[in-house]
Amino acid sequence: AQSVTQLGSHVSVSEGALVLLRCNYSSSVPPYLFWYVQYPNQGLQLLLKYTSAATLVKGINGFEAEFKKSETSFHLTKPSAHMSDAAEYFCAVSDRSGTYKYIFGTGTRLKVLA
């Protein structure tokens, strides 16, 4: 069964520092992978997605993620954190085997310190 694991339920970085949010997946076939962001009192919105084209995927707001099959990882990075990046981030997987499920990780809450 497919699943995603996000390491670290809370991450704090200083403004201007590198953001690294970790996501590892488990799937019997190469999956489709996504990062979503949830701001307070809002629904989730897509940051970026991997669908087997380029392994380095660029998203909105300066975020990017790299698909590494050998490490079964899809970590999210941003070179320089901004206060407005404070939110909860979810990694998600959607498999190709026909089960149609779209599974989310437990989320990582990012705090940006001034």
Next chain:
Amino acid sequence: DSGVTQTPKHLITATGQRVTLRCSPRSGDLSVYWYQQSLDQGLQFLIQYYNGEERAKGNILERFSAQQFPDLHSELNLSSLELGDSALYFCASSRTGGVGTGELFFGEGSRLTVL
């Protein structure tokens, strides 16, 4: 604005009661997903419908049921409510219902409080 509308935004009810949450997907989206978000269990997939038919089922309790109507709106029915059912319930929609490369568009959620 994602284009997905959920009502009500907030709902307070008592244990043992039944509630219905409603979702209108984005115009043209055929697939509707329901998720439950709670502090201790994160974002749990409940069920997916595509063009009126159930497509996938997740961790949905037997006390819960859902359906998608011909106009593509969906309702999630929660019955015999327990304190532990208090959570934020999200609806999301997508253009397709097949193996998903597509983005999910989320509503703002319905916050259920069971007292």
